[in-house]
Every structure is written in structure tokens, then in C-alpha cells.
Amino acid sequence: MFNILKRILNSGLAKPVDWFVNAVTSVKSDSGLRVTGMSAMSLPPVFYAVRKISGHVAQLPLCVHQRLPEGGAVKAYSHPAYRLMKTRPNPYMTAAQFKETLMAHALIWGNGKAAIIRDSLGRPLELLIINPTQSTTVYELGKKLHTVALDKNDRVNLYEGDYTVRTLVIDDDDVLHIPGIGVNGTTGLQLFEIAKNAIGLGLAAEKASNKDFANSSKPGILLEAPRNAFRDQKQADEFVAGFNTWHRGLDNVGKVGLLRENMKIHTVSHSANDAQWVEQRKFQRQEIAMLFGLESILGDDESVSYNSMEQKNLAYLSNCLMPWLVRIEQECDEKLLSGRQKRADSHYWKFNTAALLRADFKSTIEALGVAISHRIMSPNEAREKIDLNPYDGGDRYENPAITPGAPGETDEPADEPEEPVDANSLAVVAHLEHRLKVEAEHVLRAAGNSGNYVSWLDRFYDSRWLKTMENACENLGGSREIGTRHCEQSKQELLEIAGSVTIDGLADAVAEVVEKWPSRAQNLAQEILKGELTNV
Numbered sequence: 001m002f003n004i005l006k007r008i009l010n011s012g013l014a015k016p017v018d019w020f021v022n023a024v025t026s027v028k029s030d031s032g033l034r035v036t037g038m039s040a041m042s043l044p045p046v047f048y049a050v051r052k053i054s055g056h057v058a059q060l061p062l063c064v065h066q067r068l069p070e071g072g073a074v075k076a077y078s079h080p081a082y083r084l085m086k087t088r089p090n091p092y093m094t095a096a097q098f099k100e101t102l103m104a105h106a107l108i109w110g111n112g113k114a115a116i117i118r119d120s121l122g123r124p125l126e127l128l129i130i131n132p133t134q135s136t137t138v139y140e141l142g143k144k145l146h147t148v149a150l151d152k153n154d155r156v157n158l159y160e161g162d163y164t165v166r167t168l169v170i171d172d173d174d175v176l177h178i179p180g181i182g183v184n185g186t187t188g189l190q191l192f193e194i195a196k197n198a199i200g201l202g203l204a205a206e207k208a209s210n211k212d213f214a215n216s217s218k219p220g221i222l223l224e225a226p227r228n229a230f231r232d233q234k235q236a237d238e239f240v241a242g243f244n245t246w247h248r249g250l251d252n253v254g255k256v257g258l259l260r261e262n263m264k265i266h267t268v269s270h271s272a273n274d275a276q277w278v279e280q281r282k283f284q285r286q287e288i289a290m291l292f293g294l295e296s297i298l299g300d301d302e303s304v305s306y307n308s309m310e311q312k313n314l315a316y317l318s319n320c321l322m323p324w325l326v327r328i329e330q331e332c333d334e335k336l337l338s339g340r341q342k343r344a345d346s347h348y349w350k351f352n353t354a355a356l357l358r359a360d361f362k363s364t365i366e367a368l369g370v371a372i373s374h375r376i377m378s379p380n381e382a383r384e385k386i387d388l389n390p391y392d393g394g395d396r397y398e399n400p401a402i403t404p405g406a407p408g409e410t411d412e413p414a415d416e417p418e419e420p421v422d423a424n425s426l427a428v429v430a431h432l433e434h435r436l437k438v439e440a441e442h443v444l445r446a447a448g449n450s451g452n453y454v455s456w457l458d459r460f461y462d463s464r465w466l467k468t469m470e471n472a473c474e475n476l477g478g479s480r481e482i483g484t485r486h487c488e489q490s491k492q493e494l495l496e497i498a499g500s501v502t503i504d505g506l507a508d509a510v511a512e513v514v515e516k517w518p519s520r521a522q523n524l525a526q527e528i529l530k531g532e533l534t535n536v
Contacts, residue, residue, distance in 0.1 A: 027192065027193050027196045028196070029196040029197050029199070029200025029201070029203075029204075032200075032204070033200045033203050033204050033207070035192045035193075035196045035199050035200050035203065036192060037108045037109050037132075037133070037190065037192050039192075039199075039203060040108060040191065040192040040199045041108060042203070043199060043202045043203055043206070043288070045202065045284065045285045045288035045289070046108075046199065046202075046288055049107075049288060049289065049291075049292040049294055050104050050107050050108060050292075052294070053103065053107060053292060053294075053320065053321065053324070054099075054100045054101075054103035054104045054107065055100060056321060056356065057099050057100065057103045057321065057324060057325070057328070058096040058097070058099040058100035058103070059096065060325070060351045060352060060353060060356070061086070061351070061352040062085045062086075062095075062099070062328070062329075062332070062349060062350075062351050062352075063075050063076075063082065063085065063086060063349070063350065063352070064076045064079045064081060064082050064085075064332075064336070064337075064347055064348070064349050065347065065348055065349075065350055066079075066346060066347050066511075067345070067346055067347070067348070073348075076347055076448075077441070077444060077445035077448060077449075078444055078445060078447045078448020078449065078507035078510075078511070079347065079448060079507075080123040080124055080125075080448065081123075081124045081332075081336040081337075082448070083449065084124060084126070084127055084336075085098075085099075085332070085349075089114075089126065089127035090126045090127060090128055091126075093129070098114070098127060098129065099328075101129055102114060102129065102176075102178060103178070103324065105129075105132045105178075106178045106179070106180050106188065106324070107180070107191065107292065108132075108190070108191050108192060109132035109133070109188075109190050109191075110132075110179065110180045110181075110182070110187070110188030110189045110190045110191060111132055111135075111137065111177065111178070111179050111180070111187060111188050112132070112177070112178035112179075113129075113130040113132065113135055113146060113175055113176065113177050113178075114127045114128060114129050114130060114175070114176040115127070115128040115130055115148075115170060115174060115175055115176075116174045116175065116176055116335060116336070118174070121504065122338070123338075124336055127176060130146070130148055130175070134148060134149040134150075135147060135148045135149070137177075137186065137187045143171075143172075144172040144186060145169050145170065145171060145172065146169070146170045146172065146175045146177070147167060147168070147169055147170075148167070148168045148169075148170060149167050150167070150168060173335065174335075175335075176331055176332070176335050176336075177331065178324075178327055178328055178331060179327075191291065195291050198284070198287045198288065198291065199288075201284060202284045202288070205284065221265055221266065221267050222265070222266045223240070223243070223259075223263060223264070223265055223266075224263065224264040224265070224266060225261070225263050226261055226262045226263065229261055229263065243257075292320070293319055293320040293323075294316070294320055295315060295316065295319060295320075296312075313356045316356075317353055317356055321353075321356075325351045325353070328349075328351070329348075329349045329350060329351060332349035333348055333349055336349070337349075354385070364385070364386065365386075368382040368385060368386070369382075372399075372400065373399050373400070374399075375397040375398070375399060377397075378394060378395050378396060378397050379391070379394040379395075379396075380394035380395050390434065392427055392430050392431045392434065393426065393427055393430040393431075394430075395430060395433060395434060396430065425525060425529060428476050428525040428528060428529060429521050429522055429525045431472070431476065432472070432476075432521035432524050432525055433518050433521040435468075435469065435472055435521075436517045436518050436520060436521055437517075437518060439465060439469075439490065439514075439517065440514035440515075440517050440518075442460065442465075443457075443460070443490075443494060443510060443514060444507070444510055444511055444514055446460070447506050447507040447510040447511075448506075448507045453494075453498050453506060454495065454498055457491055457494055457495060457498070461487050461490070461491045465487060466483070466484065466487045468483075469483030469484075469486055469487055470483035470484060471483070473486075473524070473528055476528050477528055477529070478527060478528030478529075479528075482524060482527050482528060486520075486524060490517075493513055494510065494513070497509045497510060497513060
């Protein structure tokens with residue numbers, strides 16, 4: 001299951017109290033303020049940068065792919081770790097929450113960590129976030145380990161029981177570790193520590209501004225009274241109070257005032273020091289942006305400009321996000337793939353960054369049109385990019401701008417005229433190919449996620465897919481019996497596989513079978529069009 005080594009940390013490792021204090025102790029900046037991870041997050045530019053980067057990492061799909069023998073790859077729905085990064089890594093977090101939290105820890109504390117809970121066969125079952133303020137990375141006898149101080153209600157206890165010393169040592173093989181920039185190549189430096197002066201200056205400037213406003217050190221106007229205008233302090237206070245009552249507030253805007261006895265009014269304007277103060281706050285935003293690799297930040301009017309939002313997002317992806325995405329992909333390859341999959345290089349993890357690079361609708365349509373014309377994408381693949389449903393016959397890689405037979409035509413009759421293409425037959429085959437592709441995706445996904453595959457096959461074919469195929473065959477002009485025979489054959493093939501392989505090899509065996517299913521569409525189409533029952 002979960003390979004955790006319970007040790008008392010004073011034998012070869014730092015004492016629990018020592019590393020825990022070192023992890024949570026703040027660092028003092030030259031401004032005089034002590035900076036911690038949480039106080040750094042309270043600075044708006046830092047919070048904006050963390051929220052932007054971690055939020056984008058959270059929204060990008062991260063999927064495991066399986067390479068195909070003929071080239072290319074498909075999503076490995078049956079892989080045990082697929083759902084962890086796609087839907088729910090643990091019972092109390094969504095995949096987006098998990099990735100966002102892991103990324104925020106890596107940005108501020110230099111290390112994002114998650115414990116990998118495995119079953120008896122070593123397959124990942126859960127990913128549990130480790131609090132960076134309660135964890136550190138150490139080496140013992142050349143082996144990388146992660147020490148974790150646990151609360152009595154921590155979920156990891158469910159897998160290891162109660163402890164006398166509430167400190168665990170976890171093997172690096174069981175920790176998804178995303179480090180930032182570091183000096184030893186294995187652990188990242190805490191941002192609030194290496195940038196303590198830049199962050200401390202920002203916190204000090206905020207504190208000074210708050211104190212300034214709280215003390216009202218700069219009134220908006222000053223009244224100048226002639227000598228001996230007020231005989232005592234009471235008269236002066238009464239005059240100022242009456243002046244404020246008459247002019248202060250939104251309801252009194254525009255009211256006419258009267259000054260008597262040579263009294264004068266002076267407006268207090270911003271000084272050069274005030275302007276320099278504002279400029280300093282702006283420079284602090286730019287410094288924070290540089291720390292996180294952002295080329296622009298809100299409130300910065302001097303950042304790099306781009307011709308389009310697509311170019312801006314591309315620069316942001318290349319200069320800021322991509323180094324983090326590669327780190328996460330490679331760590332998932334190392335920790336969430338089996339040894340056999342890594343040796344065969346049959347699987348890999350990949351982020352889908354297409355959402356960030358999406359252009360305006362007009363440019364998107366033009367780009368997809370070029371991809372279809374050059375046979376890079378089929379029409380249905382292009383429609384999927386803009387969230388449209390597929391249509392029958394849209395899976396063919398054809399150039400719609402080219403009509404057959406135009407170049408090289410002659411008036412001389414051919415020796416053997418080509419048989420005309422039956423458009424109806426092509427439409428029936430395309431529709432059936434799509435149906436069989438959907439059927440293959442369902443049974444392949446269930447082979448990796450269903451606890452009882454045989455029971456799932458009964459439910460799927462008897463209560464759902466049988467009716468779907470019968471209706472499809474009938475709507476195409478054939479007999480419902482054709483759909484019945486097809487479902488019986490598919491179910492029988494899968495039942496034979498389920499009874500002849502182990503649980504670990506079920507998904508691979510099913511994948512080999514369903515890979516050939518689209519070729520059955522031609523025989524089904526012949527049965528429907530000719531009304532004959534052929535051997536499928």
C-alpha cells in the first residue's frame with residue numbers, strides 16, 4: 001500500500017522540533033519587517049501573480065496518453081492515475097483545486113508536495129496535499145526522503161494507524177514533488193526568503209500608507225484666519241465644525257460658501273515626495289512580476305505590448321508557465337507510471353495548452369479551415385475544437401476545395417470506367433464507424449475504472465447499447481436484428497477476454513480488440529444496404 005517509513009527523526013535526521021521551527025520561522029527584511037509565506041501572500045501583487053499562475057495551471061487539462069503502434073497517441077482512459085488528475089485526486093478536492101494548491105505551494109514555499117497513496121499492487125489511488133510549512137526534504141544514506149509533521153486527524157493516518165511520534169518519513173517514490181529553483185537540484189528555495197527585501201519593502205510601503213491615512217496627516221484644505229480673529233480655542237473649533245458641516249459629504253457638493261473677516265482658504269496639493277511614493281509602489285509591482293516571470297502585471301503601464309491577445313498568451317505560456325508545466329509532466333511520468341510503462345515508453349503525461357492559445361472566433365475558423373484543407377484535421381476534429389457536435393461523414397480527411405477528376409481530364413473514354421461512388425453507402429459506413437468508435441471508448445474506459453467488468457458489460461449492452469445499435473441500424477434502413485447480432489458478438493468477445501486475463505492486463509487486452517472494431521462498419525453497412533446477414 002502506502003510505503004511509509006516510521007522512524008524517530010533524531011537518528012541520522014534533524015530533530016522534528018528543529019526542522020519544524022526552520023520551516024515556519026519568518027525572515028527579517030532590510031525594511032525591518034519579518035516576512036513569511038502568508039504575509040507575502042497578503043501583498044496584492046504577490047497574490048495576483050500566484051492566483052494567475054496557479055489558476056491557469058489548474059484550468060489546463062493534464063492527461064496521461066498511450067502511444068499507438070502505428071504512431072500518434074490516445075488518452076489512456078483506463079490508466080489508474082487518469083481520473084486522479086482529470087476529476088478527483090482525493091475525496092475532498094477536485095482536480096482543479098489540487099493542481100492550484102500544489103502550484104501555489106511551489107510558487108511561494110518553493111516546493112509543492114502530495115503524498116501518493118497506492119494499493120497493494122503499487123497503483124496510485126489518491127493524491128494528498130502535504131502542507132509545506134509542516135514538511136521538509138532530507139537525505140539519509142544518499143536516499144531522498146520527505147519528513148512530515150502530522151495532525152492527529154490527518155487523512156494519512158487512515159493508512160498507517162496511530163503513531164507515538166507524530167512525524168512521518170515518506171520515501172520520495174511516494175511523493176509527487178514539484179520544486180522551484182534551488183541550489184541542490186532537488187529542493188526549491190522559498191520565494192519569501194530569497195526575495196525578502198523586495199516583498200518586505202512592499203509590505204512596509206503598505207503599512208506606512210495605512211498609518212498615514214489613519215492619522216489623517218494631510219488634510220484636503222487649510223483655512224487661514226487673520227490675527228486675533230478667534231479669541232479662544234472654543235470659537236475656532238466651533239467655526240471649523242460649522243464649516244465641515246456645511247461643506248463635507250456628497251450631499252453638500254457644490255454649495256456656496258462665505259468667508260468673512262479676510263479669511264483665506266488654501267488647497268493642499270500633492271508634493272514631489274507624494275509622486276515619488278506612487279512611483280515607488282508601481283516599481284514594486286514590476287519587481288514582483290519579475291520574480292514570478294510575468295511580463296506584465298495589473299497597474300503597470302510600461303509593460304511589453306502585443307498585437308493580439310493570442311501573442312500575449314503565447315509569450316506568457318513560453319516565458320512563465322511552460323517551465324512549471326514541464327516540471328509537473330516529468331514528475332508525473334516518474335511517479336505515476338508503472339515501471340513497465342516507463343521502460344517501454346508507452347505512456348506519457350501532457351498538458352493541453354490549447355485553451356490559452358485560442359484566438360478570436362474569426363481567426364480560429366480560418367485556422368481550422370486551413371487544417372482541414374491540408375488534411376491535418378477532419379471536419380469533426382475541427383468541430384470538436386469549437387465545442388460543436390460531430391456529423392455523419394465528418395471523420396474523413398478530404399480537401400473540400402478539390403473536386404475529383406478536374407485536372408487531367410480528357411474526352412477519350414477510359415478503357416474501364418470507374419465504378420461510381422455510392423454516396424449513400426459512404427454515409428452509412430461513416431455513421432457506423434462513429435458508433436463503433438463511441439462503443440470502443442466506453443468499453444476501454446470501463447476496463448480500467450470498473451470494479452466488476454463482467455457486470456458492467458451486462459448493464460452496458462443489455463440496458464443501453466443494444467437499443468442504441470438496434471435503432472441505428474433501423475434508421476439506416478436495415479433490420480434491428482443486425483444491431484442485436486453486433487452487440488452479442490462484441491459482448492462475447494469482451495467476456496472471453498475478461499475471463500482469460502488478469503485485472504492488470506485487462507485494459508491492454510481490451511485495447512487490442514477494440515482497435516479493430518471500426519473495420520466492422522463496412523460489413524454492417526453491407527448487411528443494412530443489401531438486407532443480407534453476412535458473417536461479421
